[in-house]
Amino acid sequence: MTAYIVRRLFATLPVMAVVAIFVFFLIRFAPGDPAAIIAGEDATAEAIAQVRMKLGLDRPVLEQFAIWSLQLLQGDLGISIFSNLPVTRLIAQRLEPTLALTLSTLFVAVALAVPIGVVAAWKARKLVDRLVMGFAVLGFAMPVFVLAYILIYFFAVQWRLLPVQGYAPIGEGFWPFVESLILPSVALGVTYMALIARITRASMLEVLAQDYIRTANSKGLATDRVLLLHALKNAAVPIVTVIGIGIALLISGVVITETVFNIPGLGRLTVDAVLKRDYPVVQGLILVFAGAKVLVNLVIDISYAFLDPRIRY
């Protein structure tokens, strides 16, 4: 197993390399002279030239790439054009809220959607199932931001149950922390839940039609044992796969959710950096998000081995 994990880790390297190359050249093709942006509002031509030299922008592209890659390997993502702070620091500052939001959403969505999907499959074609499927189809079509505003309007503005905006670090107490995450997690999680509930139902339906479930029923096993052990364990691989695919969805959703709920996480940093054309920050963020996604895929792949004894490495 360890050997497999190591091998898979190495296999992610080319992917990350492609991302890095892409990110580097993406920014090189950007319109406007980064040096001019850095130099400021009414910088002279000389000042711009000076900045360009300082940043090494006057050197050949390949040399720039080599320097940039070397810095990258040392964990140096450069300096933000606008705030003059190291990109790593900006990202580190924003990591906690985003991690908290995605993890809580992941947790809540999986904890709710999987049972919902199981029940829907169990009660296939009954009212419960139709409600669940209706929710799944709608949830998948609902734009996150529209849902978010509706949630804010009722839960925060009308009924004053939860905060309108913001993020309370866990260091400021557990309840404020949880409170600040509820609405964003729901808004962010609905699409994700719809996806997971749907795949759980489909996957369970397929499994429930299998001969071994008939066997389990012929043994007179209790319903929960049949559903949750015999069926769900077999349905787990596609469910886990979709949970993994959905992480990408979450990351995209985080960008919007954090904007709506004013959460100082990586998503808002992304929007700000992109709109301000703060290229080093954009580069760093793409790398971090891509890294996260690759890592998640890795974890998912490895989890298969625990879920299905037929998979061998």
Next chain:
Amino acid sequence: MSGAPGPILEVRDLHTQFSTLDGVVRAVDGVSFDVARGETLGIVGESGCGKSVTAMSILRLIPRETGRIASGSIKFEGEELTSLSEEEMKRLRGHRISMIFQEPMTSLNPVLTVGTQIAENVVRHLGVSWKQGRERAFEMLDLVRIADSRRRLDEYPHQLSGGMRQRVMIAMALSCDPQVLIADEPTTALDVTIQAQILDLMIELKEKTGTAIVLITHDLGVVAETTERVVVMYAGRKVEQAPVEALFEEPLHPYTRGLMRAIPRLDVEADAAGTRPRLQEIPGLVPILTQPIVGCAFAPRCSFATDRCRNERPPLVDAGAGHLVACWEVDRVRRAA
């Protein structure tokens, strides 16, 4: 356990139906039979004749969203199964009536160990601890003659051969000493030598435990070797019933005769899919079960058919010595023999 005499299982006028987009399918259309204690009863017929549905109906395993037992009675030890609650039914399944299936490849759960799958049955019904359950599983594996049984307990189905898996299925089904074992095509998917071994094993265990067996098959060869009494089904109806010797000596229904002619010889090789050729040699098509069938269901394919056959449903009549047949033209058939 009531020691009352009489059949352990009585099926009376069973109707099982499925609703589909094309209408209601009458999969079992008024079937009755008894199973005596310790007896081996064969149910034969082509695929789609309703024999599997009959078996599933007894255990009430018909999928609720599409199918239901429309009418009829199933009595187990004098107790009416159709009126039991689902919970009571669950207590019965795998415990007093158990079942094994056609596909040993797919009938075992691929993600649970063999030991778990046997032990959970024992734990569920006999109220023993998991440790004792595992011990019982180990005994059962020994009983069905799986070598190295201790180690096998912790293996997954994909690590076993087809024959071994069917042995595991049998071990599982018998683990709670059931009164009735329903075996739905238990050997069809296996190759010939294994088939014989499994059948021998079943008979041997039956002798040992006194379990009655309902053996469902399309294979008259298997019926001849294994069973004591035979029910022949066609299009959801019982068309003939007889002690096994009587049936093979003088089949009275034209359909049974057709089946006899189509018996695959044991030396015929199984095809690529692992199954031997089925009984498609009788000309014509199985009737459409969504349409009400007027008259004899076999009439369209029957060389003896008359207008009466096509218009009036033949009743089951006793042709002597417990040999029942539903055919207007029994006499002609007899003469044709």
Next chain:
Amino acid sequence: MAVTAEDLAPDIRRFSLWTAVRRNPTIAIGAVLLAALLVIAIFAPWIATSDPLKIAPVNRLRPPSERWWFGTDQFGRDVFSRTVYGARISLIVGLSVAVISSVLGLALGLACGYFRRVDGVVMRVMDGLMAIPSILLAIALITLSRPGLGIVIVAIVIPEVPRIVRVVRSVVLSIRSQPYIESAIAGGTKNWKLLTRHILPNTLAPLIVQSTYVCASAMLIEASLSFLGAGVPPEVPSWGNIIAQGRNFFQIAPWIVLIPGGFLAVTVLAVNLLGDGLRDRLDPRLARRL
């Protein structure tokens, strides 16, 4: 179960519209909704009650009424007319992204599945692209250029292509390993003939299904981009823009957000339903998986 309708009644089904709808209600609902939206989009100039760009500050933030069916926004523009025109943008983005990414994905997928040498390089690049979350990639691409409908489409296409390539490639690989294709290759059948006769037709069903999902997700991404301020120029009445500009007034003028939001949701829903229905019909294998 042993008995199914298919086994028992193989050849008595007669075609009728009603049975088709009953058998596959999702396709029907999706298609009807989508057709309605297409009509709205095509005939927008006749349906709209006023110029969607016309600013009338005197009439700002009016609630829905007889004169302004969907109310007005903060510039006094008619939300109904803007929503109607917005259907154009959404459908143009959805359809063109679906078509362009399908064509590109098909070409690349066929090449990858068929030519081993191409496969290595292209799939590495695709893996890299897929590692970047699509919205992130799209906004990054858009900032490289001036905002416009074209660049938005391109920016959404690029992250969608790898998904299609994967689907097509896997189909090609599975067909290629079929004995009859292998023998055809051994027998010297021309590449293009193999592609067009055997491989292409088999890829179409999953491709069509996949492209409906791409279409739906493209419309959502377009709206999200506009919402984030990185989409089509702000004066263009796309649903995302209408919502983005109205979001600040949600508490006093919720119609600016809810109505186009509803239209967007219904459109995406329609496309998804159509996709589900098509999938059930064209690709039962996939249907069981998802």
Next chain:
Amino acid sequence: MFKRILAGALALAVPFAAGQALAQEKVLKAVMHADVRVIDPIWTTQTIANIHGMLVYDTLFGNDAQMRPQPQMVGKYEISPDKLTYTFTLRDNLKFGDGSPVTTKDVIASLKRWGAKDGVGQRLMSYVDKMEAVDDKTFRMVLTKPYGMVLESLGKTNSSVAVIMREQEAKTDPQTQVKEAVGSGPFNFAKDQWVPGSKAVYVKNPHYVPRPGNESASSFAGTKYAGVDRIELVWISDSQTAMSALINGEIDFVEAPQIDFLPMLEKARGVKLMKTGNLDSTVGMIRLNHLHPPFNNPKARQALYHLINQEDFLRAIVGNPEYYKVCHGLLTCGSPLANDGGSAMLKDYNPKKALQLLKEAGYNGEPIVVLQATDHNTITPATQVLVQAMREAGINVDAQAMDWGTVVTRRAKKDPPAQGGWNIFVTTTGGVGSSNPVLHTWLGAACDKGLFGWPCDAKIEELRNAYAFAQTDEEKKKIATELQTRALEQVVYIPFGQWTVPLAYRADRLEGIVPNTGLAVLWNIKKK
């Protein structure tokens, strides 16, 4: 890479823990109109940088609400009879946030840097012969001419305030941002807790010495002190969210609530609105690029006057007439110098005439590049109204959408519009600055040295100079009228009205807010 980020995250957790330990401290959570991104108020003209600056730094003088300069850091001062020599002595014991004393070296370096960068400062410096330190606390400013606005300039209360930095920062090239924000103002900038794009944190400066005597605070004048232990400028870009957060009690203060929400804020329990001063706080301007065709021709510039119906703009931006005013002049309406010199041209709204005049001026349908901000409360709708009006008139508009920060960058480009330059952008400026011909830098026409758009007219500059030396109010008024007439003819910019936005705050928690038009100040606010 991840290791580093992880380490950073851990490092970050420490201040969180610290924040909890000090839970008893009084914290003011305020949402300003923008996010603190640049910490050098001299380098940028952004108002938010100056709000930041006024928390951290102090000034020599501060103008009061009547725009009269009052000493702030200065203890006493003398003006020679010929009005050429000013001698300033600093108050005792003034210290920077790091504990080091404020000396005349710091003061002179800071004034030099300010004088090199800020328009008002540049003008002042053009009359300064020398600044010399007498000792650590006293310095002398010697002028070449008896310039009349020395103290007003030093005490200016709108953008690019003449703040005093440490010498080490003040020596930074004015074109480069300072790296640290250490001043002698009431608060210290907690740079380690600064999350650009989210919040900026200020803690009470233990070394700050307020003016003695408890002088009542008025605008930048009077006794200033830190009323709370900690100020968090939380950035909420969505004005509706900011409003809801205020009503919900998540924050205490909103500098610029959207006017559409004022009725809701008025109704909200615990929330109060407050007018920031006597003048309208904001003036809207459409700025044309005088360097490139067609607007290098005054006729073409004037043509646009006929496109502008101020009501349209004000309705779109403000909505409620209670908070806006049409103003056909360049000096803030309602201020002493407001006049109608040249106003007639602005009152003739006639889009057809506009196009015709434009064509007469040589316009042939080339695309006019408008920098269109997409994320600004007022500038975004104003630009949209303008673009729409231009399109309706038949002008070929190339509206380039970008965020306000990018507009700020782009507008500095002198390249032709086709090569990354521009023709038109819309902006706003403070009503206080705009009421004075000299402080109103957008009124200037100093060619290359002027502000973006680079109007170039010697007569305008002459008149602004003359104003600075005018002795009587009558003379001032006369010059102001002449100046406005000339500036409107030259079209230094096109005004589209003025408005005021009250600030909103939790009256159940805060008291002692000092009103100041144009640039919110947060000193003296106490938390109950």
